[in-house]
Amino acid sequence: xxTFLCIxxxxxxxxxxxxxxxAGNTVYLVTSKGLQxxxxxxxxxxxxxxxxxxxxxxxxxxxxxxxxxxxxxxKKIDRIVALDDFDVEKAAHIREIFRLxxxxxxxxxxxxxxxxMRVKAQEEGINVPGFSSLFxxxxxxxxxxxxxxxWLIKPRGEAxxxxxxxxxxxxxxxxxxxxxxxxxxxxxxxxxxxxDVYHVDAINDNRRVxxxxxxxxxxxxxEVAHGGGIFRSAxxxxxxxxxxxxxxxxxxxxxxxxxxxxxxxxxxxxxxxxGQFYFLETASRVGGANLAEMVxxxxxVALWKEWxxxxxxxxxxxxxxxxxxxxxxxxxIISLAKDLRPEYDEFDDDEVVWKLHLDHHVGxxxxxxxxxxxxxLLDKYxxxxxxxxxxxxxxxxxxx
Numbered sequence: 001x002x003t004f005l006c007i008x009x010x011x012x013x014x015x016x017x018x019x020x021x022x023a024g025n026t027v028y029l030v031t032s033k034g035l036q037x038x039x040x041x042x043x044x045x046x047x048x049x050x051x052x053x054x055x056x057x058x059x060x061x062x063x064x065x066x067x068x069x070x071x072x073x074x075k076k077i078d079r080i081v082a083l084d085d086f087d088v089e090k091a092a093h094i095r096e097i098f099r100l101x102x103x104x105x106x107x108x109x110x111x112x113x114x115x116x117m118r119v120k121a122q123e124e125g126i127n128v129p130g131f132s133s134l135f136x137x138x139x140x141x142x143x144x145x146x147x148x149x150x151w152l153i154k155p156r157g158e159a160x161x162x163x164x165x166x167x168x169x170x171x172x173x174x175x176x177x178x179x180x181x182x183x184x185x186x187x188x189x190x191x192x193x194x195x196d197v198y199h200v201d202a203i204n205d206n207r208r209v210x211x212x213x214x215x216x217x218x219x220x221x222x223e224v225a226h227g228g229g230i231f232r233s234a235x236x237x238x239x240x241x242x243x244x245x246x247x248x249x250x251x252x253x254x255x256x257x258x259x260x261x262x263x264x265x266x267x268x269x270x271x272x273x274x275g276q277f278y279f280l281e282t283a284s285r286v287g288g289a290n291l292a293e294m295v296x297x298x299x300x301v302a303l304w305k306e307w308x309x310x311x312x313x314x315x316x317x318x319x320x321x322x323x324x325x326x327x328x329x330x331x332x333i334i335s336l337a338k339d340l341r342p343e344y345d346e347f348d349d350d351e352v353v354w355k356l357h358l359d360h361h362v363g364x365x366x367x368x369x370x371x372x373x374x375x376x377l378l379d380k381y382x383x384x385x386x387x388x389x390x391x392x393x394x395x396x397x398x399x400x
Contacts, residue, residue, distance in 0.1 A: 001315075003078050006027065006083055007030045007064075009086055015308075017041050018305075021046075084285065091108075092104055114281055149169060195273075196269065198216045200264075203263055204261055204263075233332050249277055262284045331375065337360050346384055
């Protein structure tokens with residue numbers, strides 16, 4: 001079998017590590033020193049290496065490079081896998097240095113850098129909201145005078161809706177841009193197109209999308225992050241026009257961006273104004289916020305496990321087959337909670353199949369063969385959470 005070096009600066013990917021080991025592989029994990037006490041599956045990891053974080057909780061790449069070089073003196077590494085969004089570029093850098101298979105730095109930028117995503121998508125004829133880099137003052141002035149407000153100023157490298165500023169006038173936009181100082185090049189500006197936001201969770205193998213599930217946020221990530229809202233998502237009606245359109249569009253994005261084998265989480269918006277879908281962003285990882293569990297309850301496909309199987313088959317040159325996909329419906333609701341450990345007594349419907357046990361959080365997943373039943377239950381539990389459990393905090397400027 002193969003030897004995997006998994007990189008994760010955040011506590012996640014436990015199911016990947018377990019599945020990778022159960023496939024017969026040797027599994028090494030590199031993670032942050034501050035995560036030493038987390039419940040990593042030690043029985044399924046051959047050895048864990050800890051890196052001391054910098055003040056911003058990131059790593060010194062020199063430490064990762066030196067550690068990998070030292071390990072490879074006695075151990076042969078076949079694959080590098082980044083388990084978290086912020087580790088995709090680290091893994092790509094290591095692959096480039098040690099000439100290992102997988103996503104290199106140029107391809108990795110398509111799954112980490114929001115500007116690179118938009119430039120590549122636009123080049124390939126994929127719908128994107130009007131955008132501009134913040135490199136050149138004349139280009140910015142031209143953009144602000146030709147693309148209608150409002151606009152979003154976004155960090156190129158953050159995850160989800162973190163660090164986004166909404167501007168309604170050129171004066172306001174310039175104020176935000178100038179406040180960025182020497183970090184201005186790390187941001188972009190994009191037209192805000194109100195609409196419904198969808199996410200497509202997929203598995204690629206041998207440059208083909210072999211599994212794809214389309215879901216829709218009931219509240220957009222922007223609303224949740226900046227409005228203190230309640231996070232909700234639900235399976236889109238199977239074989240509907242939206243389902244078919246987004247499966248096709250997701251395949252186009254994966255092909256354009258050079259995806260070979262991995263899990264992916266991609267977001268699109270259906271604009272209220274013109275009814276068209278626009279590409280927003282993608283990531284070469286399993287979706288966060290327990291969306292993997294929601295997808296599994298709807299389809300029977302465990303994304304972390306299947307990602308590990310894809311990587312394992314690719315490393316050993318064997319054929320991979322995705323499990324049969326069920327076509328049930330699932331929905332998730334998660335909120336910050338004012339109580340340390342909320343009671344779940346009132347979440348008593350038979351369709352409740354999962355409960356979140358995390359301090360100061362409340363959340364459930366519901367599943368049914370009836371799409372409308374799922375939406376009705378999400379509405380019901382939203383009212384319950386809002387009146388009995390909900391709490392909110394200001395949005396962070398950065399997830400780090």
